[in-house]
Amino acid sequence: MTEAAAAGLKRIREALQSSEMPELPPVLSLAPEETPSPQAMVQRFRSEFEALGGRFFWEPGSETATDRLSKLLRDGELRRVACFDVPWLTSLVRGAGVEPFEKDLSVCDVCITTAHMLVAEQGLIVMAASPWGPRAASSLSPVHIVVAQFAQLVWGLGDALARIGEVIEDGEMPSDIVFIAGPSRTADIEKTLVIPAHGPRELCVVLIGEAGPPAEAGAGEEPA
Amino acid sequence: MTARPGSDGGPRWASFAQRCDDALLDPFLRHKLRHAMDLAVAGRLRRVSEEPRWEDMRDHAHAIRWHVVGALHTYLEQFIERAEARGAHVHWADDAEQARRQVLAIAREHECRRVLKSKSMVTEEIGLRHALESAGMVVKETDLGELIVQWAGEAPSHLTGPAAHKSRGDIGRLIAEQLGxxxxxxxxxxxxxxRDHLRGDFLTADLGISGANFLIAETGSVTIVENEGNARLVTGLAPVHVVVAGIERILPRLADLEVFLQLLAGSNAGQKLTAYTSVITGHRREHEVGGPEHVHVVLVDNGRSRMLADPIMRPALMCIRCAACLNVCPVYRRVGGHAYGWCYPGPIGQVLGADMWSEQEGYDLAFGSTLCGACAEACPVRIDLPTVLLRLRQRAAEAEAPGGAAERRRFRLWAFAMRHPRIYRMLPNWLLRLGMRVAPEIPRRVAPGWVATRDLPEPAPQTFAQRWRSTGGFSHD
Structure with a gap:
């Protein structure tokens, strides 16, 4: 600590001298009383994420996820694919018929990553700085596709904050954790909503596993 | 013409009333503000109505912020320790001048020339951009609204919507001119x-400057919320990241973010959460891809410890700068942010202004409020702003501050009249009617400011009390 900081803290201690300090309240739990079912979690994530302008696909397994990915790349004419080293993900991307590169995010068409967590309640994607998650992945590429496993889905923001220690690589806070709620946006001109601002123009989540969507829900249909 | 406050963030008190008058004469300003504020308020109300836990969250947030403010030194010490343990350099600035010098020194140490900023009110408060520009650096705002007001040579007029005072036409002309x-x-x-214009800047900047919405004591982290993604690029791409933060913006635990992020986004304009929330802890670690090599945190006191010692002002340090109090304020909605004369407008700006600048002049702002209570109703951390403003007025009256002595005389007269109904009744109405007929110029002499924009109607032939008696008073029929 610098001397200036120590002196500053001393001044604050003096300013507070005569006052009582109220207790620190325990963290307010916003968790629902009953743990929502997997179906309910995915439904909530889908509705929140789509309301934010994201595109959501639920696939029962790697095979259909590969098909989904190759369809997304084909339909969006996304040729230069950036993908960082997560073995299951890179093999998925290769299965979709593309050779990913790891270098310059500013020249790719799409960046495909996984996420550390998805948060159902607010439709969030949680990514921490890591060997496979460059900080710019969520902001520099024109399209960002997040492929996540069902086990990565949690219910609330509180659950995500509590679990950060478990999901990061070495248990220590990474230099950056980002909570993404849909594509970037601005309303700085007459409060008119514009998407995107500086981030990707398109944000997709492909969720794999826990049985995938029930047949009647239309497996991974395009959102209306 | 809307008055433009000093771009160094400093106060221009001389004519708060004059600036309000100027703003009120601009019908377009009022129209633009009403449009923007109505949308923001409607968004907040929608969010509040669909969130059954909203009031619990406010109670909780109030309790936490009041606790933190009362134990600020403990949490700051913890924050500094943990941030430094993770490799961040933490600096302390007693005032704006020191803060500017520290950021400048950091920029020079790393030989930075191209500086990008994301939105931050405390950097406006300390006048950082101009200090860096005067030292020969190229400094650019990256938040759309901030860039617009930078290009216009103005100051932001709202805490979260800096260009709220500009129409799309104004902005279109400005951008056409700037970008050719x-x-x-x-x-x-x-x-x-x-977006296209700034992309190159993001990739080549060598210093990124951001504010901080919350400092997390538990982890030594800095939390930044935004919607545009510009702060992600400002803080993530340049090799050096400088965070400028007010010392009061602390939360004890990472887990506290769940409530505070929702309250902040919801109170501002009704979002559940902003598009990006970054929790930044120190510089890039060895195994991570991308991120700055150096992170500096400049903690700015600039009057805050003085406010802490003042029981009237202390509650204002709970503020999380959501702008809800501006959006609902009947004064702000008509005069806009520039009328307040410094970077913090609206009810919270009126309170902060009373201390952060000259005491005497600062009280001037405290009188520019209707005390209607809309701000307190909207405040997510339940700061009782009207009461604080009222106490500041009391202080002004006791200190014989401008307006204080004259006002006291007027109210003493009024109080006397109110205590003596006979005398009070004698005064109106025939006397006033006669007076206004015989000498219609009197109101202009006595209260020129008041009648300049208002008509003084002739009193009714009968007073209310006379009418009351003549109609038989209150009737249940």
Whole structure:
């Protein structure tokens, strides 16, 4: 600590001298009383994420996820694919018929990553700085596709904050954790909503596993 | 013409009333503000109505912020320790001058020339951009609204919507001029132009400066919320990241973010959460891809410890700068942010202004409020702003501050009249009617400011009390 900081803290201690300090309240739990079912979690994530302008696909397994990915790349004419080293993900991307590169995010068409967590309640994607998650992945590429496993889905923001220690690589806070709620946006001109601002123009989540969507829900249909 | 406050963030008190008058004469300003504020308020109310836990969250947030403010030294010490343990350099600035010098020194130490900023009110407060520009650096704002007001040579007029005072036409002309492109007033096209324009800057900047919405004591982290993604790029791409933060913006635990992020986004304009929330802890670690090599945190006191020692002002340190109190304020909604004369407008700006600048002049702001209570109703951390403003007025009256002595005389007269109904009844109405007929110029002499924009109607032939008696008073029929 610098001397200036120590002196500053001393001044604050003096300013507070005569006052009582109220207790620190325990963290307010916003968790629902009953743990929502997997179906309910995915439904909530889908509705929140789509309301934010994201595109959501639920696939029962790697095979259909590969098909989904190759369809997304084909339909969006996304040729230069950036993908960082997560073995299951890179093999998925290769299965979709593309050779990913790891270098310059500013020249790719799409960046495909996984996420550390998805948060159902607010439709969030949680990514921490890591060997496979460059900080710019969520902001520099024109399209960002997040492929996540069902086990990565949690219910609330509180659950995500509590679990950060478990999901990061070495248990220590990474230099950056980002909570993404849909594509970037601005309303700085007459409060008119514009998407995107500086981030990707398109944000997709492909969720794999826990049985995938029930047949009647239309497996991974395009959102209306 | 809307008055433009000093771009160094400093106060221009001389004519708060004059600036309000100027703003009120601009019908377009009022129209633009009403449009923007109505949308923000409607968004907040929608969010509040669909969130059954909203009031619990406010109670909780109040309790936490009041606790933190009362134990600020403990949490700051913890924050500094943990941030330094993770490799961040933490600096302490007693005032704006020191803060500017520290950031300048950091920029020089790393030989930075191209500086990008994301939105931050405390950097406005300390006048950082101009200090860096005067030292020969190229400094650019990256938040769309901030860039617009930078290009216009103005100051932000709202805590979260810096260009709330500008129409799409104003902005279209400005961008056409700045970028040499054909005029458009389509927000989507304009946003696209700025996106393309800034992309190169993001990739080549060598210093990124941001504010901080919350400092987390438990982890030594800095939390930044935003919607545009510009702060992600400012803080993530340049090799050096400087965070400038007010010392009061602390939360004890990472887990506290769940409530505070929702309250902040919801109170501002009704979002559940902003598009990006970054929790930044120190510099890039060895195994991570990308991120700055150096992170500096400049903690700015600049009057805050003085406010802490003042029981009237202390509650204002709970503020999380959501702007809800501006959006609902009947004064702000008509005069806009520039009338307040410094970077913090609206009810919270009126309170902060009373201390942060000259005491005597600062009280002037405290009188520019209707005390209607809308701000307290909206405040997510339940700061009782009207009461604080009232106490500041009391202090002004006791200190014989400008307006204080004259006002006291007027009210003493009024109080006397109110205590003596006979005398009070004698005064109106025939006397006033007669007076106004015989000497119609009297009101202009006595209260020139008041009648300049208002008509003084002739009193009714009968007073209310006379009418009351003549109609038989209150009747249940």
């Amino acid at each position: 492109v054909p005029f458009t007033d389509d927000p989507r096209a304009l946003t696209g132009l700025v």
